[in-house]
Amino acid sequence: MVKILSESEVEALVSVEELFDKVAEAFKTLSLGELLMPPRERIRVEGFGDILLMPCLAQSLGVFSLKVVSVYPRNIELGLPTTNAAVLVVNPENGVPELVAEAKALTGLRTAAATALSVRYLARRDASRLGIIGCGYQAGWQLKITSRVMKTEQILVHDLYRERAERLADEFRARTGIDVRVCLNAQELVEACDVIITATTSKTPVVWKDWVRPGTHISAIGAYTPEMAEIDPRVLASAKLVVDSLKAAREEAGDIIQAVNAGLIRWDNVYGEIGEIIAGRKPGRLREDEVTVFKTVGTAAQDAAVASILLSKTRSR
Ligand SMILES: NC(=O)c1ccc[n+]([C@@H]2O[C@H](COP(=O)([O-])OP(=O)(O)OC[C@H]3O[C@@H](n4cnc5c(N)ncnc54)[C@H](O)[C@@H]3O)[C@@H](O)[C@H]2O)c1
Incomplete structure (x- = not known):
């Protein structure tokens, strides 16, 4: 049965x-x-x-x-x-x-595991400040799982709706004892964090190049259609860009599709799939000052x- x-x-x-x-x-x-x-x-x-x-x-x-x-x-x-x-x-x-x-x-568990694996292979080893933009359903899972693979000392959260950010911060602080603070704008969060997760439904970037410090790792989980995007294409053009599935990214990863269509990057600028790094076929982070981006659309x-x-x-x- x-x-x-x-x-x-x-x-x-x-x-x-x-x-x-x-x-x-x-x-x-x-x-x-x-x-x-x-x-x-x-x-x-x-x-x-x-x-x-x-x-x-x-x-x-x-x-x-x-x-x-x-x-x-x-x-x-x-x-x-x-x-x-x-x-x-x-x-x-x-x-x-x-x-x-x-x-x-x-879905919450497996999507958060993807971010956590990207942190393990692509973030700096001393990364201690974790930030999330977009405080909806996925955000709680992302924080719960990802905070376990870093030396998490502080978490910053931001949402278009301040009450959503406050609810997530209050719940997570109460559950874990970690210092969780609400940022009223995305710039403040991006400038302060070593690892940034974007988990929004946005169609326009929420992370801009001028805000991103050398050595930052970004896991972009939100956009899953060609019309959606969370990351400034100029960030993608200058970062080590890793995807979950190249085939799926070509169909669905709006951030990359829009950057390619604007002529800012080519598909062969994508460094590889996270699975190639896990399998040891390609190295993950090589330098302390690299900016790394993991774009996941979610896979079966x-x-x-x-x-x-x-x-x-x-x-x-
Ligand atoms: N990659 C994957 O495997 C995967 C898996 C599940 C969900 N998703 C996608 O992740 C996204 C988030 O999912 P969810 O279930 O948490 O959605 P949700 O609707 O519960 O939450 C999204 C949050 O993002 C906020 N937001 C939207 N635009 C914003 C902006 N410009 N700046 C700041 N905050 C903004 C909203 O206010 C909302 O609180 C969706 O696009 C969803 O389809 C991806």
Whole structure:
């Protein structure tokens, strides 16, 4: 019988150590061409929203997973979440569906793991000040997971809506005891932080080149369509630019697509995929003063990574 897991069950079953290991493995096998990951299918439901289909066959992880994500902006008026998701997990050896799980926490976990891995390979080792621009649903996950891979001494947060930044700061400070402060503008945050996460729904840059100090690492998780962008293209032009999947980035990474279209960079300026760095095929950060940018649009491979953890935990129950 297919097992069903709620958001809280998913959260309880996934340990941070396993999450890092499996997401790292997924990125590595993706870059080595050992995963089957068809492009994300975006189905527009006229007048309502988008439904995204994200399949991945990851035989080394022992799963086929299919995540269905819906983004319905008008749900706010109905008192419903704007983003909803569930994942179906099938045993690739016999084709039997074994698990269906709610997938908002899964998405938060695997997206935060991507940022954390980028910090591990691309940020300075002495990075201690973490900043996040955009304090919505993803932000809590990003801070929770990323603060564990740095010597986090202080966190700065900023949002267009000050109350969202204050809510995140209050919750995170209370939960962890870390010094978390609200910045009223993005510039102040960018100038002060060693690691900056952008997790907005913005269509125009929230990080500008003149603000970025040498040695900064940026993880840009927000933009996932060609029309969206969070990072000044001049930052991308002068940084070591790493992506989750080059194929997906060409289709969806608005920040890079717009910079290429403006003639500021070429696709061969992209240094590589995070999986190539994890696999040891390319070095990560080489100099203290390098600016590094990890642009992630989110991949089904990361979903498969968490799905494999859920499968192993529920099989052994
Ligand atoms: N890369 C991935 O794998 C991945 C995974 C999940 C979500 N996402 C994307 O990440 C983004 C954030 O997701 P979420 O669920 O947290 O969304 P959300 O709507 O809950 O939060 C976004 C926040 O960004 C703020 N914001 C928007 N524009 C801003 C600006 N110019 N300056 C400062 N703050 C601004 C909003 O006020 C809001 O609080 C979305 O675009 C989402 O699609 C990416």
